[in-house]
Amino acid sequence: MLNQEEGESFRDRVSTIDETGHRKWVFAYKPSGKFYRARTLLSIFYLFVFFGLPFVQYKGEPLLLLNIIERKFVIFGFVFWSQDFYLFGITMILFIVFIVVFSVAFGRLFCGWACPQTIFMEMVFRKIEYFIEGDAPKQMALKKAPWTDEKILKRGIKYFVFYIVSFLIGNTFLAYIIGKDALVKIMTEPFSQHVGGFTSMLIFSGVFFFIYIYLREQVCTVVCPYGRLQGVLLDKHSVVVAYDYLRGEPREKLHKNQQRNAGDCIDCLKCVHVCPTGIDIRNGTQLECTHCTACIDACDSIMDKINKPKGLIKYASEDTIAENKPFLITKRLKAYVVVLVILFVLFISILATRSTIDLQITKTSGQMYNETADGQVSNMFNFMMINKSHRNFDSLELKVEGGKGQIELVTGEKYVKIAKEGIYKSVFFIKMPSKSIQERKQKIKVELYHRGQLIEIEKTNFLAPIAE
Ligand code: SF4
Ligand code: SF4
Structure with a gap:
């Protein structure tokens, strides 16, 4: 259902850019709820994996090494050299097909639950921001406020902590490329012996700092092409984060002691306020939606308060919402799965027969x-x-x-x-x-x-x- 005031004009541009082409800064409210808790737990696991993989060794090799300089790649104990690059190509194709299959079936599930960008932005940097600056209204007030001692202190601490975390992420990425031993050498040996290494460290850290202090959700909505692919990947059978417009509309504010004839949406805008990409999911599936589920949690908490069943915003396909049909494994999905299985079998057999x-x-x-x-x-x-x-x-x-x-x-x-x-x-x-x-x-x-x-x-x- 469309926002009546805006009509369809919101579809002319991404949510974070206004009519004049300027950036609209998103101040997302802190989410809470069962999906957010689940994502937080998964993120902790993911962060352990991310920071651990280049440093944990198996048979004298890191679990993951992508040394493009020496063209040596290690993936869970398997060492690949430039001669094995075709295997790397197959791995990449496998990964892309896997993502496509997932997208056809479950939309941007990967973005919300497993993409490193979302994990770092929503589960690391945004949490740091909430801790230092407070929830969205306080962040907005701080942005508008003059440069008082308090603002300088809060912003200073935030930038400092953001840089330290960016430095850690940047160095971990560097460890994925050059290996932990080379990274330790850069850190412990004289600067003059590792000018290139130090420069790489600063560049990597600087890039991540810029992403999380400034680019933020723009990576998902403008830079990453994956969101734009949703238009060709999704169909009415795909399960996405969706607003149940049949149940919610017509939306109407809740007034005390007033007979209510409208739908279940009380137009509280909670789902909009928590959205880290600044969209209104009630306008339907949009390329900016990363399936972070924050709006589901927000709306469920409202439904609880007004004694309505949860799930006004939920994981559902258009078929399920419009016609109450269950999840369907379509021919297209089956075809993708067959391609995925063939590629996987090919990959495993090549790996198994690869000479040492x-x-x-x-x-x-x-x-x-x-x-x-x-x-x-x-x-x-x-x-x-x-x-x-x-x-x-x-x-x-x-x-x-x-x-x-x-x-x-x-x-x-x-x-x-x-x-x-x-x-x-x-x-x-x-x-x-x-x-x-x-x-x-x-x-x-x-x-x-x-x-x-x-x-x-x-x-x-x-x-x-x-x-x-
Ligand atoms: S619409 Fe909902 S699921 Fe999509 S990005 Fe916004 S809050 Fe996350
Ligand atoms: S949170 Fe739920 S009730 Fe509130 S505006 Fe969004 S959909 Fe409507």
Whole structure:
């Protein structure tokens, strides 16, 4: 149902920008209620996870590392290098499909309950703000007030605490990228040795400080494209935070001792006042709504007070509200789930069959072949082995498939040793009896064994002096 005074004009712009294009600052009232309590508990868990993942180690590696500089990624013990980037791509696609499936079924559930931006804004910074400046009316009064000692003190403390928390968040993000050991070095070693590191720390902290002191809900309503996608993802079957207009309308203020013929909405605006994105959910689903559930809690408390059933604002689909239909698993939703399951199975099978050592072989440039006095042809190759595991390998052996040729390392050794996560580069010759060669360019396979166990196979070409 539309706000009668505004008509549909509120749809012309996001809720926090006025007709002249200026920012409307949102002073959200402090929410309370069962959803807010549940979100607070979940946030505590989430914050432990966020601040813990880069610092907790498993098999000598952090639980999560996204080192884009060295192109090394660790996800719950699995180490990925740049050679595994396709896996990272699949992970990203999986994540996006997962979010799409969720959005089709439950709208922006992810935003309200799991998005780091919402968690930090609503569960960390907004709580700090309530603690220092008080609830929304006090914050509004403080903003309008002249710069008295009290205002300077409150604002000073707030900015200081915001910066400290931003610094912690920024450094944790940095730990996700460079690892905790590198972060500790930046913090403990002389500044001159880590100018770049210190600069990154300041930039990261500054970005987060700017986001939470100024950008705030604009990240969800203007910057993040996800809200805008809701228009194509949602349909009338999607469960969203919705106002039950059939029950609520016509809205009318509550007057004592007056016979009431209107709907259950008493137009108290509590749901609007608590909204951190500044919208009126009674106007229907809007892109700004992050499904934070604050309006559900607010309205439920009002329904309690006026002895009406809770749920005037609730999780419901348009179908449920308009026609009282239960939640329906639509064909579109089923199709998305099938895609998600296929991707997931693909990902797991690739992960399970991924070799622990990546072998790369390239023909040494400028070298075609050599004919030896004992009737053999030899080709020279450069090779690189990347140990993607947490295990040391002490006797790796290279062989030509089917014993068609012999491999001789330039080091003269038979076996190669490679430490965990190590890289080994060297050169070898493949020798084949010239009588056995039929083609000028022959495809061969080089096998890598460790203690007799085949680990990896790599294809290459062997050149020989045969006329074509
Ligand atoms: S409309 Fe309700 S659920 Fe949506 S952002 Fe506002 S308070 Fe949160
Ligand atoms: S909180 Fe409930 S009763 Fe009050 S204005 Fe919002 S929908 Fe109406």
